[in-house]
Amino acid sequence: MPIKIYTIDDDNVIGSKFITGKTNYAFAVEHLYELINKLTIQRNLQNPTFYKRLRRDLLRECIIPPITLAFILDKDELPIEVEEATEYINLNIKKAFILDGIQRLNALHQAYTEPELDVALNLTRPLFVNVLICKSMDNxxxxxxxxxxxxxxxxxxxxxxxxxxxxxxxxxxxxxxxxxxxxxxxxxxxxxxxxxxxxxxxxxxxxxxxxxxxxxxxxxxxxxxxxxxxxxxxxxxxxxxxxxxxxxxxxxxxxxxxxxxxxxxxxxxxxxxxxxxxxxxxxxxxxxxxxxxxxxxxxxxxxxxxxxxxxxxxxxxxxxxxxxxxxxxxxxxxxxxxxxxxxxxx
Incomplete structure (x- = not known):
């Protein structure tokens, strides 16, 4: 399920677009997990034992807090409409990096590859996302x-x-x-x-x-x-x-x-x-x-x-x-x- 966008608003402090949307576990496992080691700006993964409980909860079909993605895009190209943002994000997902949620995505991937319960991860479960499209890495x-x-x-x-x-x-x-x-x-x-x-x-x-x-x-x-x-x-x-x-x-x-x-x-x-x-x-x-x-x-x-x-x-x-x-x-x-x-x- 590609990311579906619901709202797009302006962060007037950092000159970015703040976008809310939703996808599912299948999209996260296939497209978002590979982004967690993309930049060394991101935090290292924590000890997996810290997220043992979360992996179990994911298998029991919990809802986790939104993952936050980020893109850097020239200020003249920042999307204005929901449809435009939806197209850009899904076509350029490999250019994104994880601003918040690395540990949750890692737990989700481990729940998919190494389930601890006698049930497989339900890949159709919803995963909510926030997206920042920003004109400046400094900001x-x-x-x-x-x-x-x-x-x-x-x-x-x-x-x-x-x-x-x-x-x-x-x-x-x-x-x-x-x-x-x-x-x-x-x-x-x-x-x-x-x-x-x-x-x-x-x-x-x-x-x-x-x-x-x-x-x-x-x-x-x-x-x-x-x-x-x-x-x-x-x-x-x-x-x-x-x-x-x-x-x-x-x-x-x-x-x-x-x-x-x-x-x-x-x-x-x-x-x-x-x-x-x-x-x-x-x-x-x-x-x-x-x-x-x-x-x-x-x-x-x-x-x-x-x-x-x-x-x-x-x-x-x-x-x-x-x-x-x-x-x-x-x-x-x-x-x-x-x-x-x-x-x-x-």
Whole structure:
């Protein structure tokens, strides 16, 4: 039974369509179960013994809470009518991933393949579904965190996996990302370290340079970052991380700027500050931006390094410099040092 759609409404916070519908166990076993390992953004399966009772209840024909599916689709193509949504979802079901309900689908599949009672799973039983069709993975991630943070905060490893799970297709963006493993084969010209890009993305989402701190218990830091993401205006300013990474990539055609962005503290500060100044900075050519970064580095070299925490101040000052780019880009080192001293240095 293909998914039958009943309602389609707008989520005006994340700019998505929220759709309700129904299918049956047969469709779930054949088409939805294979989606549960599609992205590493999704939670790992829990111990099957936790869902032993649910498997038995499924065989006894219970009704389980709706499964939530998600699609990413260009904003100009978001369906408006029920019929249009129905056609899109059923034709493109392999492009979906499970936003909520991985454990339930796994239990359903095990009830089908390994029944514990003397009855087969009734594949005609109804399975209700919710579907989010969203224009942005950033906004969808925001919704995932608002839904899941209260019950299980994201771990640091889970955050790392967000970018490992092909949220962004860097090949399409003409960007080369190197992992620790691939670096063994030699440095690729004009490539970025994946760990730096991940930290850049987290900084962008949370609107904060404080995304790693060994003075805070890891689980609490994870909760703090998740809360910062929820509190940021990621769903309101219309800026996507793909816009940011393309801008970084373009500037990095210059070897001096590439080296600057290879410093993880610089790229973190840039990724936060650019949210305030993107419209200004995107209009710059490489030489204009390089000239201003030269001034930034000359000014930074005037700091008394023995009195500051270098990594923290580089993040904070690059954030300050980029976020206030329209007012500081054309001043000299001494005036910029005065700005740092008056407004940015702790």
């Amino acid at each position: 969808l991630l925001y919704r995932m965190i608002t839904l899941n943070n209260g019950q299980k905060p994201m771990t640091a490893n889970h955050q790392i996996e967000i970018l490992l799970g092909n949220i962004y297709d860097f090949d399409d963006l003409d960007i080369v990302i190197q992992t620790e493993k691939s670096k063994g084969a030699g440095k690729v010209k004009h490539s970025f370290e994946k760990s730096n890009i991940i930290k850049s993305y987290l900084a962008f989402l949370s609107n904060s340079t404080a995304i790693d701190n060994n003075k805070i218990i890891e689980s609490k830091l994870d909760e703090l970052i998740a809360r910062k993401i929820i509190d940021s205006n990621i769903t309101e300013d219309g800026l996507e991380y793909s816009d940011i990474i393309k801008l970084i990539n373009n500037f990095s055609e210059d070897s001096y700027l590439k080296k600057w962005f290879d410093n993880v503290n610089n790229i973190i500060g840039f990724s936060v500050g650019i949210r305030k100044s993107f419209k200004v900075v995107q209009l710059l050519n490489t030489q204009q931006f390089k000239k201003s970064i030269n001034v930034f580095e000359e000014t930074f070299s005037a700091l008394k390094l023995s009195t500051i925490k270098l990594s923290r101040e580089r993040r904070n000052l690059s954030n300050y410099f980029i976020s206030n780019y329209d007012t500081v880009a054309d001043i000299d080192e001494i005036d910029l040092l005065g700005k740092f001293n008056d407004e940015a240095l702790n």
